[in-house]
Amino acid sequence: MMARRSVLIIAVLLLAVIGLAPMVVMFARSITVDGGLSLEFYRNLMASDRPWRLLGNSLTLASLVALLSTLLGVSLGIVLGKTDIPLRRLFTLLFTLPLLIPSYITALSWADVLGGSGLASHFVSAAWIKTASALLFGLPGCVLVLASTFMPVVMLATMIYLRTINPRLEEAARLVSRPSGVLRAITIPLIRPGIVLAATLVFLLALGDFGVPTFLRVDVFPTESFTQFSAFYNFGAATAAAVPLAILTIAVLGGEQLFLRHRTDELRPASGGDDLPRLRLGRGKPLVVIAVAVLCLVIVVIPLIALLVQSGSAGAYIRALHTVGDSLVRSLVLAAVGATALTILGFFVGYLIHTRALAVWRAVDAWTVLLFALPSTVIGIGLIALWNRPATNLIYATPLMILLGYLAQYTALTSRATVAGLALVPASMEEAAAVTGAGWVRRVILIVVPLVRRTLMGGWLIAYIFCLRDTGITMLVYPPGYDTLPVRILTLMANGAPDLIAAASVLMIVATVVPLAILALILGKQRRSR
Amino acid sequence: MTVIEFNSVSKTYQGKVVLEDFTLVVEAGERVVILGPSGCGKTTVLRLLAGFIAPDSGSVSIAGQLVAAEGKIIQPPERRNLGMVFQDMALWPHLTVEGNLEFGLKAQHVVKSERQRRITGMLALVQMDAYRRARPPELSGGQQQRIALARALILQPRVLLMDEALSSLDEELNQHLRKELLLLHGQLGFTLIYVTHDHVEAHDIGTQIVCMRKGRIERIGTASGVMPRGADTLGADAAK
Known part of the structure; x- marks a missing residue:
């Protein structure tokens, strides 16, 4: 002892x-x-409207990334974790790839696709490229890159939490309802706390990321600390700029502890999840496979190819x-x-x-x-x-x-x-x-x-x-x-x-x-x- | 009138034969108990009947209609008009008692006023009127069992399947709910397929008893014929 x-x-x-x-x-x-x-550093920090604008940008960016990641991640998590779609493991690995590499590399690869002399410039008009490039180097592009980076968090969480559901709960519903009804009324509500937890994590990760916003020229709050420290070596100002982000993170996690923790604790991954019965996609299978493959191609494969071509x-x-x-x-x-x-x-x-x-x-x-x-x-x-x-x-x-x-x-x-x-x-x-x-x-x-x-x-x-x-x-x-x-x-x-x-x-x-x-x-x- | 017909059904799971050449005919209103030790294939019979799995060979018919055959599910679970009570009850924890009962009625597009009427009636029948707004984790084991039964019966199924549904309860409550089940059966007239490893339960509930071992039917007959009360030999056999 x-x-x-x-x-x-x-x-x-x-x-x-x-x-x-x-x-x-x-x-x-x-x-x-x-x-x-x-409180001089805080007074200086708040003296202009810049920090508030940056904080607003950060919150907008993080909210949009969390929303898009959740929509895509839950859909993909259900398709890959619950259905009989072929090439499940390959798709899972490919969609997870952006999470494994530094997010700014994904941003760079997108620039290699949509930049002035990028991969897409060989196939579309200069005007189109100009518009796409303007979107990439701004909030829409930042949302796209960060959502493709952090979406796997929601996707993997959905897949893991799906394995925690007692199959009998779904079978009981199958006796009276079609698979889509079971998914909507039983399966998704049961794993909702886990999904919200993953979305919260994505929100916080997007809130703290500064590599992608810096590269894509979006002013966000995390850059403030970094700039104060590295550019001006004003350490007091850098620490003061870091504190609001820390407080925001504590508040969000505090909310998670209060409202979700006891519910997500009940969701524990079960062993042998690979043996769980899978929903048959039936006649819709080719359509679902095409949709997943196209999404994979757009958000994972094409940027990687662009990187390879550029190298x-x-x-x-x-x-x-x-x-x-x-x-x-x-x-x-x-x-x-x-x-x-x-x-x-x-x-x-x-x-x-x-x-x-x-x-x-x-x-x-x-x-x-x-x-x-x-x-x-x-x-x-x-x-x-x-x-x-x-x-x-x-x-x-x-x-x-x-x-x-x-x-x-x-x-x-x-x-x-x-x-x-x-x-x-x-x-x-x-x-x-x-x-x-x-x-x-x-x-x-x-x-x-x-x-x-x-x-x-x-x-x-x-x-x-x-x-x-x-x-x-x-x-x-x-x-x-x-x-x-x-x-x-x-x-x-x-x-x-x-x-x-x-x-x-x-x-x-x-x-x-x-x-x-x-x-x-x-x-x-x-x-x-x- | 024949309600259920298994015709030479076999099922293999992960290389192990769990059901072999299983043939059974069940008439309307009968109370059939499938009795046997763990792993003898009795739950597989229920899952085949419910439509959760398909037979590798042979066929399953409900009310004269082929519902599964030769590796294929022809009629999905929601169109078989069956109710089921699971061993662990499987009450949906995120829904209230009312929500649990209402789910099937909504799926069948029953109008709201009729839904309310049937929920009230069913809760009264299982003596759980006071727990309409409660959530399953707030209920005791016996109360959960009653709600699971009410949920299975509210759509007035032609067949009720029960998978070791009372086995987790203490003996006194088990006995009490057995009596209530028989009472409900008398009132509503459904066909009952009851799976258990307990010969006392089998004797009390079944009008027909199917004894299984290693995926095969070993004996079949009426409760008094196959298993006279007090003679535990069959129960002992089944438990081997």
């Missing part, structure tokens, strides 16, 4: 130092001028490897180390949440979710506020800052994955080991970890992808000479050759997709051998 308590307390303390302290210090810095309490020749890739090779290696190493650290910390945090072994379990859970939902600029500014001082320069001047950023923002991914895995393991498994006299450490290593091994592997992979695609935190905290590939591409986008940028982006996508494919192969092999 003592060992368990000690390890879990250490995990909580680590999380407090990595995730809580930066936020507290950042807030303190935003209300301090020359060592005294002052042009093998020469561009050789130049790209030469130019960004060191960043690529750093990205891979940092993502792998970050994912491993996240898996370890996430396991203990998840174990704490699952077993409720410490009284603070609920606060820890809420805090990790809040950190995940916070805009990355807010976390980055917080980390700088805490660590940028002579006493801690040993940490601040090293890539450890990037790892701390990963741990601060992404622990919820691995802790929630652990909770989901542990929920499927009967408590009696660990109890049986305890009865034999095995200590807690031994039980965890020999019983619990092997039983949730697959979930941990999945968690590691998700963490790896998020670390690899991270731009916001890394952009703010990386020490000189330690930039990662997403940061290097973003820098190149200011003045680099288009084919070089496209080739570097393709390398980034390959680095993301290859581990996914390897893991899919390993898991597939394991499943076949069972």
